[in-house]
Every structure is written in structure tokens, then in C-alpha cells.
Amino acid sequence: MDFNFTSEQQLLQESVERFIQDEYDFDTRRKLAGSDDGFSRDNWAKFAELGWLGVSFSEDDGGFGGGPVDTMIVMEAFGKGLVTEPYLPTVVLAGGLVSRHGSDAQKADIIPRIVEGELMMAFAFAEPHGRFNLADLHTTATADGGGYVISGHKAVVYGAACAGKIIVSARTGGDVRDSDGVSLFIVDGDADGLSRRDYRTVDGLRASEVTLDNVRVGADAVLGPVGGALPLIEEAIDYGTVAVCAEAVGAMKVLHDATHEYLKTRQQFGQPIGKFQVLQHRMVDMFINYEEAKSMALMATLRVDDEPAVRAQAVSAAKVQIGKSGRFVGQESVQLHGGMGMTDELNVGSYFKRLTMIEVLFGNTDYHLNKYAAA
Amino acid sequence: MDLAFTAEERAFQEDVRSFIRDNLPDDIRHKVETGKTVEKDDYVRWQRILNGRGWLVPNWPTEYGGPGWTAAQKYIFATELGASPSPRLIPFGTSMVGPVIYTFGNAEQKAHYLPRILSSEDWWCQGYSEPGAGSDLASLKTRAVRDGDHYVVNGSKTWTTLAQYADMMFCLVRTDSEVKPQQGISFILIDMNSPGIDVRPIVTIDGGREINTVFLDDVRVPAENLIGEEGKGWTYAKFLLGHERMNIAGVPTSKRKIADIKDIARAEADGAGGALMDDMTFRRKLAETEIKLQALEYAELRMLAAESAGKAPGAEASLLKIRGTEVQQAITELTMEAVGYYANPYVAESFQAGWNEDPIGPAYAGPAAPVYFNWRKSSIYGGSNEIQRNIIAKMVLGL
Structure with missing residues (x-):
């Protein structure tokens, strides 16, 4: 049994904690939360520069080969500062999905851009009437030509407003709440037919209602197995x-x-x-x-x-x-x-x-x- | 022993119910039902409607304008009012300073202030807590120094609810620092338009702007505004705190809110093809809160019966405050849990009456989290629940 951090992890912890202490005091955070974006793009660039956006990705994909412990270190320190930058949606949720299940092309397209701080992402998994059931999906994706047409309403999507790409769960088959028939799609944030209603949240972050109205994506937008993504x-x-x-x-x-x-x-x-x-x-x-x-x-x-x-x-x-x-x-x-x-x-x-x-x-x-x- | 009201009491209950139904203005009802901010004008309009019927001050003696009700009638009235979607009655004039004035004030003070409370001409606020004197209220430092026929007041008061609307403040001030802290306190009435008064809002964690800090800088107050005797302010303040026992538990309003939660739980999905109301985990929690509320209701009724039989109520009222606020807080938690993810969107403008955009998620979800955060105050204010437990330990149990 060993609860000790490696020396790299110790360095990571020191560096994130120092940033929170020196550059993320409560007044600074309050100003960021009230700004147009709700966070600082300069901070995001700094996160990239310090390597925090890549800690959890494998070296093959362009990351630094860390794991859940490294993410824990970053998130615990972020919790101390109530950091508003979209680390959770971009790196942990969407980035994690792509790194674990993306095609080589998807990984090559997305992971290095996340690591460099050039791409923010969001994960639209919840719907207005599904409560916490991840399979309770009314959003549909219908095969059309070589690709898919997606329509539906995704609820309370953290970080959607700044996301260049949004990963959307949708039904390609089965009934609402079936385990089978669920698929994932990587959709451009500015895709035709995608609209957002952005708002502030009680906890000082930003989220959106995301509506997809016949949004067309290619077959290469599918993340993971069609119908088997639950x-x-x-x-x-x-x-x-x-x-x-x-x-x-x-x-x-x-x-x-x-x-x-x-x-x-x-x-x-x-x-x-x-x-x-x-x-x-x-x-x-x-x-x-x-x-x-x-x-x-x-x-x-x-x-x-x-x-x-x-x-x-x-x-x-x-x-x-x-x-x-x-x-x-x-x-x-x-x-x-x-x-x-x-x-x-x-x-x-x-x-x-x-x-x-x-x-x-x-x-x-x-x-x-x-x-x-x-x- | 009989749980039922008499025929007369039931007829009275029907009277009250129909009066509220017929006279509560629709726009005000709508604000209360949808969780919009109730404005000064709304409170005043509703108070004037009740006063027009002679029902604004159930606890006042008839000679000052009270309706002369029995304890049961007062209870029924409070119950019906709380159960209706009407604004809460602002207590500072009617329930707090009013009784102090008619009990300890002189003839001129009674003749001047009491009618102005009844007509809502004066809006009162309470100058008790200070930045350094919260639970330990007797350590208050705001000083009033006699200067000819005036007192000159310096200091600051805080957590002053709706001071931004107030015309008058009843205020505890130190007139003598040589004696025991409690004995050097006096009770004076301060015109909020006096030079030297600065009211600064305190934004609360729910985004609300109800409370303030009031700074007093060389404020000259006519000596005739002193209530009773110099140095007796603590006695009057204790009288005041003990005076308004009814409603402290908030049972009728809590009942109405539990009914609201049931409506929400019927409308919300459980994620398994049914409604949240079908979810036994949620239902059990709701049932527990409902039972706790019932225990509180019957505790209150037993105290009411004792009071009707002529027994002076004692420190047991602290029980009503503790459990009443715990139930209120549990209700806000359940409401927030019921709405799931839609607790999180926060649109500040949506709480204003003029806002007419579509809500984000269901309309009932918007106020859920702010109300939850706001009601954390209730176990702090009016003597924190820790102080209330100290009172029971000392005064009831003799520990």
C-alpha cells in the first residue's frame, strides 16, 4: 500500500496550489465569474503552458501520460480556488471520452489541440426529462446518406458556450431508456442547426440549453460504437x-x-x-x-x-x-x-x-x- | 379532549378564508406563487387591505385597534393567512414595536405612532444586532449621549431587514457604560430620514438585497423618542422577543410548501418512466418532513391551549423556533432536490415581476436553489438555534 505521490505528482500539486494561492484569490475569481466568458482565456493559456491540460492524456496522444491521481491533484486544487475555467467539461469529460474511445483520426485532431489550449469542449449528456438516467434520451440521430441528422434538446450543458466541439449523446435506435441504441457524436459548436441558450449558474459557472434541429454530421463524427455507447x-x-x-x-x-x-x-x-x-x-x-x-x-x-x-x-x-x-x-x-x-x-x-x-x-x-x- | 374547532370557530375560519380569497390582489398573489420579489408597495397594499377589515393586528388590545379575538381565533387567522399565497406580514411595526409602544410608551407616543403603524404610513425596521454584537446582543456598542433635549447617536446596526424601505427604526443604544451591560441599554425610536444615517445594502448568498448595515454618525434624536425609562431597554427588548410567539413555527406556510413540493414531484420525471412522486426514496423523505411538521403543529396547538387556559407561555416557544426553522429548511432542500439539474441555472432578472422570457427548465425550478440558500438564515436570525437551545436548557430544564 502506498498513498504517496510520485515526485512528478508532487511537483504538479505544488504548481497548481501555488497558482491558486498567488493568482486565484477570491476577488479575482469573483471578477472572472462575472466577466463575459465567465473565466479567463489567459488562464487557460497558462494551464496549457504549465501542462495541466495534458496531464491525463497518454504520451502517444500528445499528453503527459498521467492518470486519475493527476486529475485528482488538479481538481482538488481547483476546488480550493473555485476555478471557473472549463477544465471538467473539456479535459475530464470530453477529452477523456475521445482519448479512451476516439478513432486515431479523432484523437489526432482533438487531443493535441486540447493540450495546447486551442480547443475547449463540452459533453451534452443530460436531457430535460431524464433526471439522472443517462439512457433516458429523446434526442435522435438518424442515418442519412453517409452521415447522421441529429435533433433534440440537451439540458444544462456546462461549458457549451465556449466549446468548439460538443459531444452529444443521441438515440440511433431502441426506445427511450433502452440500454442499446445509444450513440455519441462529436458536433461542431457552430454547426448549422445547433443553437444555444447560455446562462449563469448558481455556482458561478456557465451552462447552456443546447438545441439541435436537424444538425448534419458525417460518419466520422461518431465516437465509439454506433448504438453501443451507453x-x-x-x-x-x-x-x-x-x-x-x-x-x-x-x-x-x-x-x-x-x-x-x-x-x-x-x-x-x-x-x-x-x-x-x-x-x-x-x-x-x-x-x-x-x-x-x-x-x-x-x-x-x-x-x-x-x-x-x-x-x-x-x-x-x-x-x-x-x-x-x-x-x-x-x-x-x-x-x-x-x-x-x-x-x-x-x-x-x-x-x-x-x-x-x-x-x-x-x-x-x-x-x-x-x-x-x-x- | 377534542381536536375539532367549535361551530363558531369554523364559521370564523370560513370568513377569513373567503376574505383572503376575495381581497388578495391577483398581481400580488401571482408574485408570491411564482417566487417573484415582493415590493414595498405590495406589502403596504396588502397590509392596508387587512387593516381595512380590522385584521392587521390580531394581538393588539381592542383600545389600540385589535379585533379582540380569542386565542383560537388568532390561531385560525394566522393559519389561513399562512396557507394563502399572500405576502408575509412585515412584523417590525405590527408585532414588534407596536406592542412595546402600547405597553411601555407614553400617551403622546401611543397617539402618534400606533395609528401610523395601522395605516402603514410608517415602515419600521429593527436596530438590534451590530457587527460585534450578534448572539451576545447585550454587548452592543452604539452609543446615545444626552445633549440638551436630544440624544446624539453613534454606531452601526447590521442585518437590518428592509431598512431601505424604513421610515423609522426602533433601536437599542447604550446610554450608560458604567453599569452592567444589560442595565445600560435604552430603547429609542429613530427617524430614518435624520441627517447622519447611511443605509448600505448587504447582498446575501442567494443574490437577495433584503438586509442592510445602518451607520449612525452623530444622529440627533429628540429625547421624547425614548421609550419608557433610560436603562430599561433590555427589559423592553426581552418583552418584545417573547411577545410574538404565534407564527414563529410557520406551520401553515410550511404546509402550503409541502403541497407545492408534491405538485413538483408529480410533474418531474424519475428517470425510470414514472414521476418523481413514484420514487419511494423521495417520498419517504417528504413523509418524514411532513411528520416532523405535524409534531410541530400539535406542539403549537398544545401551547395555544395552555395559553387559552391562562398559563403564561414560557421558553417553550424556543422549541417552535428551532423545529419550525428546521422544517422550513428541510422543505427548501427537498424542493431543490426535486428539480434536479434545473436547480442550477440562475437568471437574476427572472425574479422581477416584469420578466417575461421563457424560464430555463420548468418555471418552478428557478427559485429552488436561491430559496434554499436564503433560508439558511432562519436558523441564524431571531436568536440563533444554538441560543434557543441554551434558553431551553436554562429556562425550561434548569441545567
Whole structure:
């Protein structure tokens, strides 16, 4: 057993954490979140330059040959800064799908451009009425000539506004919710017939409703097996889930430390409020929740490359823990900060909001608890 | 023992119900139902409608304009009002400073302020908390120094709800720093248009702009605005906090919101071909909250019965505050869970009444997350739930 990082991983961690500390303070993040793009293209170029956009891709594809642990390191540090740049949709979700299942031509076209910071992507997997069921698809792709015509509505697609390419799940056969008949397509962000309604999100990011109205793609747009892509989608969502678990751990760490500090400094009744045993125990429970979350995020990271059944079970377990811990740590941080915790000026609320939305993302606590119990 | 209301009480209930149905303006009802921001004018219009019927201040003695209701009637009225899609009644004038004025104020103060509360001519805000005095309210530092026939007030008050609308503030100030903290506090009424007052909004985590910090810089307040005696402010403040016990639990509103969740859960898909309402995991959580609410309702009814029998209610009211806010918060969590991914889109303009674009996702989803974040306040304000538990430990259990 070895929980130590390699020396390369240590360097990666130091470099990302230093960036967050030196260049991504809360005011900077607030300005970025409020800007037109909602993030900084200069930062994105810097991520490329520092190699963070390529850590998880194989060297053959133009990456740096890292794995889930490297992604965890980046995402945990990003969670501490509440980074708004579209790393999750571009690198983890879409990039991951292409690197694992793309054709040689697709990989050669896409991965180097992601690594260089030239291409951002999004993954449109959810639909308005599917809740968390990845197979509940009303979007259809009909074979036409040599290619396909895609029509449908994809819901709450993170990072779609800046995406040069969007990976879209659609039905090439079967009934709504059938396991078979699901396919993936790589669609240009500016394709004819594709329209977006962009908006801000509660957690300070950007997402879109993406409508496809007879969007034509060639046969070379198909990613993975026609009609057999559901396992690929489940796998991609599991990788995404592990990544947001790490992000949540970073966010919880900030809330834990801020609340700990507040208990030691805020004076009421002539003493620091941290002297009150009731609040001490609440802080201890925050500490325990954080430790549990970190442990489970790590466990899932180390299992995500395993066979599908093992992977899915580990991911659901971690997501349940992160959902519960994130809610507890978020709510208690606000409560223990009192009125200050309710203010937009303090950073606490922004971390709480991101943790709240991470709980929903890729299936909420109930969904994963049921999935785990049923397996 | 009998759970039912009498025939007279049922007739009264029907009266209240039909009055609200016939008199609550449609535009205001629509705002409340769709989670839009309720504006000052909406609150005032609704208060004036209730006042026109003589129903604005159920708890006031008849000589000052109260309707002279029994405890059961007050309960029925509060229940019907809470169950209806009407704006909440702003408590600062009617439930807070009003009773202090008619109990401790002098004849001139009663004659001047009470009618203006009833007519909604004055909008009141509460000047209690300070940046350094939250749970430990008695440590407040805002000072009032006597200067001829005025007090000169310096300091700052915070978390002041809707101070941006206020004409008047009832304020706890320190008039004596030589005595025990509680004994040096006085209760004065400050005109919000006085020179030296600066109201600055505090944006909350849900994006709302309800609360403020009020800075007071050499504000001259006529000495006649002092309520009762100098140094007795803490006693009046405690009277005020203990006064409004009804509604503290928010049972009727919570019932209405649980009904709303059921509507949402019937409309939302469960991802398995049915509705979310078919999902036993969700249903069980909803049922647990409903049962918790029922326990709260009957606790409240038992306290009401004791009060009707002439027993002065005590610190048990803290129980209503703790459980009431916990249920409210659980309801906001369930609402947010019910809407799934559509909790996340945030369109700030969509909460204004004039916004008429299509919502992103179902219309009920838009307010779900902001309301959840906003209601985290309820376990903090009005004496945090930790302070309420201290009160029960000390006053009820003698620990």
C-alpha cells in the first residue's frame, strides 16, 4: 500500500496550489465569474503552458501520460480556488471520452489541440426529462446518406458556450431508456442547426440549453460504437464524478479552515466562540466529514480504472459520501459564521453553492445510494 | 379532549378564508406563487387591505385597534393567512414595536405612532444586532449621549431587514457604560430620514438585497423618542422577543410548501418512466418532513391551549423556533432536490415581476436553489438555534 505521490505528482500539486494561492484569490475569481466568458482565456493559456491540460492524456496522444491521481491533484486544487475555467467539461469529460474511445483520426485532431489550449469542449449528456438516467434520451440521430441528422434538446450543458466541439449523446435506435441504441457524436459548436441558450449558474459557472434541429454530421463524427455507447457514457460520467469529488474535497478544505479560524477569532460573551463546547463539537463533525470525504474521493480515484462494476460501485460510494459531507460542511460553515455566513461578500457562500451543485451533478446522493444498494 | 374547532370557530375560519380569497390582489398573489420579489408597495397594499377589515393586528388590545379575538381565533387567522399565497406580514411595526409602544410608551407616543403603524404610513425596521454584537446582543456598542433635549447617536446596526424601505427604526443604544451591560441599554425610536444615517445594502448568498448595515454618525434624536425609562431597554427588548410567539413555527406556510413540493414531484420525471412522486426514496423523505411538521403543529396547538387556559407561555416557544426553522429548511432542500439539474441555472432578472422570457427548465425550478440558500438564515436570525437551545436548557430544564 502506498498513498504517496510520485515526485512528478508532487511537483504538479505544488504548481497548481501555488497558482491558486498567488493568482486565484477570491476577488479575482469573483471578477472572472462575472466577466463575459465567465473565466479567463489567459488562464487557460497558462494551464496549457504549465501542462495541466495534458496531464491525463497518454504520451502517444500528445499528453503527459498521467492518470486519475493527476486529475485528482488538479481538481482538488481547483476546488480550493473555485476555478471557473472549463477544465471538467473539456479535459475530464470530453477529452477523456475521445482519448479512451476516439478513432486515431479523432484523437489526432482533438487531443493535441486540447493540450495546447486551442480547443475547449463540452459533453451534452443530460436531457430535460431524464433526471439522472443517462439512457433516458429523446434526442435522435438518424442515418442519412453517409452521415447522421441529429435533433433534440440537451439540458444544462456546462461549458457549451465556449466549446468548439460538443459531444452529444443521441438515440440511433431502441426506445427511450433502452440500454442499446445509444450513440455519441462529436458536433461542431457552430454547426448549422445547433443553437444555444447560455446562462449563469448558481455556482458561478456557465451552462447552456443546447438545441439541435436537424444538425448534419458525417460518419466520422461518431465516437465509439454506433448504438453501443451507453457504457462509454457511464464510464465518462464516472470519471467526471471522481473529478468533482476531488474538487469538492478542495472546496470543503477551504470551508473547514475558514470556519476553524472564525471560531478562534470571533468574540462573543467575552471569549472566542470556539470556546463553547456546542460549537467545538460541530467543528469536530466538520473535520470528520472532511476527512471521510477526502478518504472516499481518494478511494474512488484509485478504483476508477478498474472493471466497470467495481468502478461504478466505488464511484457511487464516493459520491454519496461527498454529497453528505459537502452538504454538512457547507451548511455548518454558514451557520457557524452566523450572519456573516449569509453575505455574498464573504467567500463561504460561494463554496457552499458549488458544493451544493456538485451534489446534484452526475446524480445526487439518493440516486447514487440507490445505485449502490441495487448493485 | 377534542381536536375539532367549535361551530363558531369554523364559521370564523370560513370568513377569513373567503376574505383572503376575495381581497388578495391577483398581481400580488401571482408574485408570491411564482417566487417573484415582493415590493414595498405590495406589502403596504396588502397590509392596508387587512387593516381595512380590522385584521392587521390580531394581538393588539381592542383600545389600540385589535379585533379582540380569542386565542383560537388568532390561531385560525394566522393559519389561513399562512396557507394563502399572500405576502408575509412585515412584523417590525405590527408585532414588534407596536406592542412595546402600547405597553411601555407614553400617551403622546401611543397617539402618534400606533395609528401610523395601522395605516402603514410608517415602515419600521429593527436596530438590534451590530457587527460585534450578534448572539451576545447585550454587548452592543452604539452609543446615545444626552445633549440638551436630544440624544446624539453613534454606531452601526447590521442585518437590518428592509431598512431601505424604513421610515423609522426602533433601536437599542447604550446610554450608560458604567453599569452592567444589560442595565445600560435604552430603547429609542429613530427617524430614518435624520441627517447622519447611511443605509448600505448587504447582498446575501442567494443574490437577495433584503438586509442592510445602518451607520449612525452623530444622529440627533429628540429625547421624547425614548421609550419608557433610560436603562430599561433590555427589559423592553426581552418583552418584545417573547411577545410574538404565534407564527414563529410557520406551520401553515410550511404546509402550503409541502403541497407545492408534491405538485413538483408529480410533474418531474424519475428517470425510470414514472414521476418523481413514484420514487419511494423521495417520498419517504417528504413523509418524514411532513411528520416532523405535524409534531410541530400539535406542539403549537398544545401551547395555544395552555395559553387559552391562562398559563403564561414560557421558553417553550424556543422549541417552535428551532423545529419550525428546521422544517422550513428541510422543505427548501427537498424542493431543490426535486428539480434536479434545473436547480442550477440562475437568471437574476427572472425574479422581477416584469420578466417575461421563457424560464430555463420548468418555471418552478428557478427559485429552488436561491430559496434554499436564503433560508439558511432562519436558523441564524431571531436568536440563533444554538441560543434557543441554551434558553431551553436554562429556562425550561434548569441545567
